[in-house]
Amino acid sequence: MVKLKILLAEDEPFLGKIIKESFETRDFEVSWVQNGIKAYSVFRSFQPDICILDVMMPEKDGFSVTEDIRKIDTAVPILFLTARSLTEDVIKGFEMGCNDYLKKPFSMEELIVRVKSLLGRSEKHKTNLSIENFSIGNYEFNNTIQELTLGNESVKLSFREASLLKMLIENKNQVLARKLALDYLWGEDNFFAARSMDVFITKLRKHLKHDTNIEIVNIRGVGYKLIIND
Template identity: 55%
Template sequence: MNTKIKVLLAEDELALAQIIKESLETRNFDVLHCKNGQEAFDVYIKENPDILVLDVMMPIKDGFSVAKDVRKVNKSVPILFLTAKSQTQDVVEGFSVGGNDYLKKPFSMEELIVRIHSLLGRIISKNIDEAVSVGMYLFHPIKQTLVFDDKTENLTHREAALLHLLLENKNEIIERAVILKKIWGDTDFFSGRSMDVFITKLRKKLSLDAAVQIINIRSQGYKLIC
């Protein structure tokens, strides 16, 4: 079972938004559609999507403004801009406010999907495709699943990336700063709080095997014991 990629789509052209949403959902994406920039930021805070696809020209807040606000709380979540603009200065501005990629309208759905997978693929290397043991669990990094007996638990992209990093260094302390730099791209306060939340989520998902523990080493970092 593959976990769905959660996409926040901010697009005020409703006909185009519906086409994108339906096309992505037929390809196993979970799409949260927002009609303006303010709604997009509010939904981002509430839902914590895997990636943001933002139209540049939107009411209330434009896509660049949304990206600026998102980057204040998360430095690494992928942001893809959709735009009818093609001037060099607009492209430069998009990257300067924290965008990771830029797709000019009109575009094909296949191109959008390739761009999304490319951005998310930076979190976990694509050559890690075999399942690995985590205690009594079987972890599939690319499928982003944990299997315990006949129970399958889906992971988000970031949960899978975090578990993989911990597993690479199992039974050893990984400094907080190292984890934050590799997965969050920043060591600021908000990234640190986000990491702690994800550690808690992983502990819960690994709780069926008492021999598997993620230990907090005070003032240092975390250690996966298994």
């Protein structure tokens, strides 16, 4: 049986040891590092199935490590461990490309459940990657490289922007339920995730504003609809 691999980046020795041993007793293979620079280096060689990153680490923080990882891998699930609770920090984490976050202190049981949930959604996502290029009005969207192109002009999207745009396109001219998007892309439906999604919807509207036939409509209390008038 092939073990699922976890990259754990946590600079607190006691907590890192507990997390590592807890997952190893559940048949995961864990590579534990204690700074951000080492985390990125190990990511490239270890090729984990999921990353658990502390936000505040020496040499390189979790945000920066995530940004580097997303340049070469847009699919691997990333979970942040953070002692920070500011809404802006949570939104920044999602914008950088994390899939979930857990505030310290936390129970090991909750961390394990969240990791298993992310791994389950990741497997479903891998089965739905056959089409990665989309036409949206006058735009071309390449989800593999997270790039939106209009004529000779291209804009690089963040991981979260690209993921949300792909869901909107797959539900074109239909309502994308708010809860469905939050559960799938953020892992939960709460205030922080909902506010974060609103921020990304606003960003997508700005990216698509040069084609007047494209509109992202807010269906109050239900979700969003990407309308394309052909």
